Amino acid sequence: MLTLHTAELLVPGPGSAPLPGGAVLVEGDRIARVGPYEELGAACPHARVRRWPGVLTPGLLARGADALLERTYYPDDPYEITELGAGPVTGAAALADLKMTEARWGNSARRGTQKLLARGVVAVSGRFTVPAVRTAVVRSGLTILPPAGDEGAPSPDPLPDFVRGDPRAGRESLERAFHGVLEPGAPARFAAFAVAGPDELLEQGPTTCVATVIGGRLLHRRR
Secondary structure, eight states: OEEEEEEEEEOOSTTOOOEETEEEEEETTEEEEEEEHHHHHHHOTTSEEEEEEEEEEEOEEETTHHHHHHSEEOOOTTTTHHHHOSSOEESHHHHHHTTOOHHHHHHHHHHHHHHHHTTTEEEEESOOOOHHHHHHHHHHTOEEEOOOTTOOSOOSSOSOGGGGTOTTOOHHHHHHHBOSOOOTTSBOOEEEESSSSHHHHHHHOGGGEEEEEETTEEEEEOO
8 A cells, every 4th residue: 555644844864955845655665755745646646645744754763772671661551650650760779679570671671662663763773682672672663773883882861962952962963863764765764743844853852753654654653
């Protein structure tokens, strides 16, 4: 089935000019065409159309995600919220008190990957040493990449500077966060953010994500 994803602004990737009213035509797990919505819609009148507010961009890469998924525990809502609180549990002492098992790490990682998908993440990098965690990441649809040489020590906050609202973050920070480009033949993995443009995305971060697509499948949609 053909699916046409469109938004007010399409950002194909680093170094590419944004396209107002742009669209991505997906066939299976690949991008078939990229261009103006009116043009692609006329050429493929039977395609299913998904309209997203804001900006359509390549999905994001979360660097050092082993720290986020193997050294951070996500409480099971609602069963553990009263005891542990709603926020993630970090720190060696706190995790030791939880008496973590591999199975529990795997369950936590499944909840963690859902949080990543909800922020437009389509790929992660890191050294995953807990088999259940790696299995959870693979099953989520996220692509696993080896750590880049410039990543340094794993960080508990692996997303790029612009996510943290760092006032020093610039456009290069956002472009470094993209994984892949939106072009014909490329894997269909991208995200939509409810912002007016890249500058607003830098300012507000990926909590504005409204949809994440991986392999042509809609894996996250804000309700």
